[in-house]
Structures are given as structure tokens and as C-alpha cells.
Amino acid sequence: MSAVLKAPLVVEFPFTRSLGPVQSAFLTGLRERVILGVKTRDGRTLVPPVEYDPVTAEEIRDLVHVGLTGTVTTWAWNHRPRRGQPLDTPFAWVLVRLDGADTALLHALDAPGPDAVHTGMRVRVRWAGERTGAITDIACFEPYDGEVSTVTVHAGEIDDPVTGIVAAARLDYTYSPGRAQTAYIHALSGRRTVGERCPSCRKVYVPPRGACPTCGVATSEQVEVGPRGTVTTFCIVNIKAKNLDIEVPYVYAHIALDGADLALHGRIGGIPYDEVRMGLRVEPVWTEGSPYPDHYRPTGEPDADYDTYKELL
Amino acid sequence: MTSAPRDREIAVVAFAQTDHRRTSEELSEVEMLMPVLHEVLDRTGLKTADIDFTCSGSSDYLAGRAFSFTLALDGVGAWPPISESHVEMDGAWALYEAWTKLLTGDADTALVYAYGKSSPGSVRDVLTRQLDPYYMAPLWPDSVALAALQAQALIDAGDTDEPVLAAVASRNREAATANAHAQLRGPVPQGDYLVQPLRTGDCPPIGDGAAAVILAAGDRARDLCARPARIRGIDHRIEAHGLGVRDLTDSPSTRLAAERAGVFERPVDTAELHAPFTAQEIVLRKALRLGDGVVVNPSGGALAANPIMAAGLIRIGEAAARIHHGRSDRALAHATSGPCLQQNLVAVLEGELR
Ligand SMILES: [Zn+2]
Numbered sequence: 001m002s003a004v005l006k007a008p009l010v011v012e013f014p015f016t017r018s019l020g021p022v023q024s025a026f027l028t029g030l031r032e033r034v035i036l037g038v039k040t041r042d043g044r045t046l047v048p049p050v051e052y053d054p055v056t057a058e059e060i061r062d063l064v065h066v067g068l069t070g071t072v073t074t075w076a077w078n079h080r081p082r083r084g085q086p087l088d089t090p091f092a093w094v095l096v097r098l099d100g101a102d103t104a105l106l107h108a109l110d111a112p113g114p115d116a117v118h119t120g121m122r123v124r125v126r127w128a129g130e131r132t133g134a135i136t137d138i139a140c141f142e143p144y145d146g147e148v149s150t151v152t153v154h155a156g157e158i159d160d161p162v163t164g165i166v167a168a169a170r171l172d173y174t175y176s177p178g179r180a181q182t183a184y185i186h187a188l189s190g191r192r193t194v195g196e197r198c199p200s201c202r203k204v205y206v207p208p209r210g211a212c213p214t215c216g217v218a219t220s221e222q223v224e225v226g227p228r229g230t231v232t233t234f235c236i237v238n239i240k241a242k243n244l245d246i247e248v249p250y251v252y253a254h255i256a257l258d259g260a261d262l263a264l265h266g267r268i269g270g271i272p273y274d275e276v277r278m279g280l281r282v283e284p285v286w287t288e289g290s291p292y293p294d295h296y297r298p299t300g301e302p303d304a305d306y307d308t309y310k311e312l313l
Numbered sequence: 314m315t316s317a318p319r320d321r322e323i324a325v326v327a328f329a330q331t332d333h334r335r336t337s338e339e340l341s342e343v344e345m346l347m348p349v350l351h352e353v354l355d356r357t358g359l360k361t362a363d364i365d366f367t368c369s370g371s372s373d374y375l376a377g378r379a380f381s382f383t384l385a386l387d388g389v390g391a392w393p394p395i396s397e398s399h400v401e402m403d404g405a406w407a408l409y410e411a412w413t414k415l416l417t418g419d420a421d422t423a424l425v426y427a428y429g430k431s432s433p434g435s436v437r438d439v440l441t442r443q444l445d446p447y448y449m450a451p452l453w454p455d456s457v458a459l460a461a462l463q464a465q466a467l468i469d470a471g472d473t474d475e476p477v478l479a480a481v482a483s484r485n486r487e488a489a490t491a492n493a494h495a496q497l498r499g500p501v502p503q504g505d506y507l508v509q510p511l512r513t514g515d516c517p518p519i520g521d522g523a524a525a526v527i528l529a530a531g532d533r534a535r536d537l538c539a540r541p542a543r544i545r546g547i548d549h550r551i552e553a554h555g556l557g558v559r560d561l562t563d564s565p566s567t568r569l570a571a572e573r574a575g576v577f578e579r580p581v582d583t584a585e586l587h588a589p590f591t592a593q594e595i596v597l598r599k600a601l602r603l604g605d606g607v608v609v610n611p612s613g614g615a616l617a618a619n620p621i622m623a624a625g626l627i628r629i630g631e632a633a634a635r636i637h638h639g640r641s642d643r644a645l646a647h648a649t650s651g652p653c654l655q656q657n658l659v660a661v662l663e664g665e666l667r
Contacts, residue, residue: 004338004339006338009377009433011377015446017446017447019447023447027447046555046558047557048447048448048555048557054554054555054558055553073466074462074463074465074466074469074561075462075465076458076461076462076464076465076509076510076511077506077508077509078458078508079506079507079508079509082438082453082455083438084438084441084451084452084453085452085453085454085455093454093458093459093461093462095462095556095557097557103555103558104556104557105448105557106448106452106454106462106556106557107452108452119465119466134451135447135448135452136451136452165447165451167450167451169442169450171374171434171435171438171439171442172434172435173376173377173433174338174433175377175378175433176338176339176341176433177341178339178340178341178343178344179339179340179341179344180341180344181341182339209341209343209384209387210340210341210343210344210347210387211344211347211387211388212387213386213387213390213391213392214390214391214392216347216350216361216387216389216390216391217347217351218344218347
């Protein structure tokens, strides 16, 4: 067995999220350098504020100002900050109970080292230079031994409230396709298409995924299929895809390669789009340096009889 | 009412798991999972067609593969169409769904499986994506950082200290020497701080793995297993998602789930706890009132192998296997999900008295 194939895979997405009235007020407040909590019916003040009481689940809307100073309730020293975290030098993760609040907020504390941090220490907010209405408008907290800080702006009267956030998420992976697909990809590099046969029902799967989905057993017997095949069904693409340099309209088809029991898909070229039909016999067209066929073109053979591919639709 | 009605007893009749390893890069998820499915079916002599209901737990985020759970179904053999469900949670919650399905009488047998392939990604970062998206996720607080906040809260409260945490780590990994499937077996240095106060030894290994169990109801359980592990009760409870709202030194959700599952009615002799971080075992022992006589984590627990999404189901499987083999008569199994023991499931399993 050849070496494991690997490739970097980045999954990245900007999540656009709308805010409830309490979240909106809180994040708008951060933009304006004030911090709001929400009062529960039993008189507790929750910071960060939520839309519903975490105990009773009742809707809560009664916003109150809390201090920009507070007390650390627990902490953890982060020796090696990771991507996206509030500070890029070592810092303490902290839960901070702001003055006037009954619950604690998670954030970072900028301190010289773990010896400078303890539960019960006093801290205050350090604002970010540019604020957009997000939790990151608080750059971090910093040690503070002064007076309780007071709030001067009334958030309820702020224009242009924040109604949503865009949270960018990026995760990096090293993708490995597994045993069966590794063998398939290796064969493709020699311009051969190799599927795998189920030992139980004898079906040949292309591309192979390592298991027969009908029988639930491992496939391992390698079977070369094609190169020719039959169009089992197709569609006409009329809208140009982003980053794809193919003239529309064109045909995208399911193609059952000879010897395969599962159709794969590919583009059909070398024939006007409106002449492609079910049963059309095709063969792959390879381009230099490409790991897979660029498209499939007619072989000129007579069309396949419907009965020969009706099970593969 | 969350205890099983007397007239429909449901039991774990078989359990299988992979060897848990740092990477399984030569295998796709279904290739990793399939041998475990075959093994658990072989233990009972059942075929896929004999299974009335199939339920799985996994997360596509771990390996970054969209719809990996549908590809995993290839390993089950889902044609002709089977009755099937999936939870984006640890497999222990898939087992809970299967248990309710069997309780309704719609099914007599169920296959429950779970798998996690953490090796392709950075699991500490991946897990930040399950957090509150407004106030927490934008700060990317990784799973070790959040566990460290909980550990410090316990130290501040006088509930534990670093030597006690080190002892938890070493006892679990010592127990794992008897578990051929475990990833870390035997002594592991406590190492440097990863996020202080947690050292590398306080944290679970990162790895890939899968597990499966079969549930059966009533007489069917007796036919399939010499000594079925009957589920006497099972319940799960969740706490507020805001960390700063919770008392991190306690686990009221675990206690409530345990109460509802009947844990406190009679002592258990064994407990399999899903505590990926040492400090969490301290919290769970307190919440579950486990005395010195209880054998805790004879498998080595999550500190010895922690395939995410499967580690909770494995606790139920390990507890059941102790009963199958006559080494326990009444065992507790616990599974957790979310940061700092946010959500907890507790099951009580019993074997017939010999
Ligand atoms: Zn088959």
C-alpha cells in the first residue's frame, strides 16, 4: 500500500447572526464604552446579559448599567495564545464579575505573568481602539486598584443600534481520504479508473468509499473500469459557476463507466449541448497535468440500450 | 418518569470499540468504524436486518467532513432502508434516543454507534465552535482553557490541589494498563502547564476511535446475552450555557440526572465517569456521592482514551461489559458534553444477581 495521501483543507465561513433586543443593547453599549446587564425577576443582574432567565426561562428585558471594573472569580494562565484569541502575548483567561453584576463574563486579562494574577483581584475594562458592537470591543481586562468606575452614557438612547454580528470562523484540517479513495486517486494519476467490488453482492463501486452501502461490508477487490461509459442521465447547466472557466450552456452528466455499478459524474464536451442524450457512449478526455479527466466526449459508438443501464440511473 | 417501566426492560447486550490512537489517517471514518460494527453484531449473532433501530452520534466538525455521518452509514448497510437516526452529540445521547425508541415498543433491538476522528483538525479550536456564538466563540477560548478555569475554581474553593489532580491522572492511566484499547496506558508524566493550573497530564489524549453497543428489550436481551446489563434508569440534564452563571465547582445537572436515574436508591459498585480533565473527576465524585468502595474508571476513563463523540458511549459500554463479565452487579455510567461538564447523562446498569 502506498503512502497516505494528505492535503490541507480550510473550512472558513462568516456566520451572520441577528441579535435579540438584549444582546443588541449589550453589544451596542460596548461600542459606546458602556456595559449593560439584565435584571431577573428575583433581582439578580446577569452580565453578559441574556434574553431569557437561565433558571426560570422567562423573558427578561430590564437593562441596567454595571461597572467597568470588577473582580476575578477564576482564572487560567494561557502560556501560548492561539489564533483568534484576544491577546497574542501570554495572558490569563478570566471570569470577571463586574461591579453591580451577579454573574461573570469570560474574557482575557493582560498581566505580566501568572504570579500577578489571583482570584479576587480587581480589574477594569480596556477598550479596543476600533469598536463595532461585538464582545471583542473589550480588548481585554487589566489589573486595577482604583475606585469603582462609573458609566456616563445611556445605552438606551444610542443611535444606530447593532442588530447583528458577523462571526468569522476558520478551522484548518489535514485531510486524508482513507484507504479506498487513496488507491483510487493513485490509479487516476496513471489515467486509470479503479473501483472496488463488494465481496457479498459483487457490485463495483466507483469511486470506492471502502464499504458497500447495501451490505455494510468492506470492499477491497480492486477492479479497473472504463475507460468508456454510458450517459445515464444529465442536466444542462445555464449559469456560470464562480471561478469556473467553462462556456455555458454545457451538460453535466451521470456516467456509468463500463464495468461499474455506480455512475460517477462529469462534464460532456465535443458535442452540442442539445444533442446529449441518455444512452450516449462517452470516453474521458485527459489534459496534461490534471489528476482527473477534464470532460467526457462521444465515442461515436451506437447508443447503449436502455436495459443495459436502467439499474444505474 | 425516567426510570424504565417494569414491563419493558431494556439492556445493553454487547459492546465493542476500536483501539484508540493519535491518528487513523490511513482510514476514512467508515473504514475505522466498520470493524466495530461487525464485532458488536458478531457478539450477538445479529445481522443488520435483525436490528430494528439504528442511532449514531458524531460531529462533522472534528474531521471537517460535511455529512460524514451519512457516509458512515455505508458501514451499517442501510439498504433496504433502515430505521435510523443521528445526533450531533456524544453517542451516549444516541443511546438515550434508542432507549426511548425501545421503550415505546416500536423496536426490540437497537444498534448505537459513535465515532470521532480528531486527528485531521485541531480539536481545541474545533470545540470553540460549540460555544455561545455572541459572547464566547469570538474569543476562541479553547477546551483546555475552559477546563483550566474550572480547575482553578476548584483549587480556590479548597476542593483539590495539583498533587490530588496528579493522583487522579495516574490512577486512571494505571487502570488503563488492563485496557488494550486505551491510548495512554500506564504512567504519563504530569508535564508542563498547558493552561495553568492544568498540566499535560491533567488533559485527555487527543485521538481517533469508535464504539458501538447493542440494546435489546425484554426476553430478546436474555437470548442475546448471558448476563444483560439492564438499564435501570437513565437521564440527562443541562446547565446554563454562560460559564459565569454556573458554579463551576459543582455539577447540579449530574446530581439531578443521577437522582432521576435512581443512582441514590442503592449503592453502585462501579462507576465509569466521563471526565476528560482530572479536575472534572473531583466534581463528579462529589455530585454523585461516590464513596471509597466504588471502583471508579476501571477502564482508565477519558484520561486514557478520549475519542470525542464516542468517549461517553464508551463509558456505558465499559460499565455494561463489567456486568456482562460478572465483575459488577450495579454500575453507574456517566457521559458529558459541552464545556466544563455543561451537560451530563447518567445511567444505572444492573446484572441479575448470581
Ligand atoms: Zn454489497
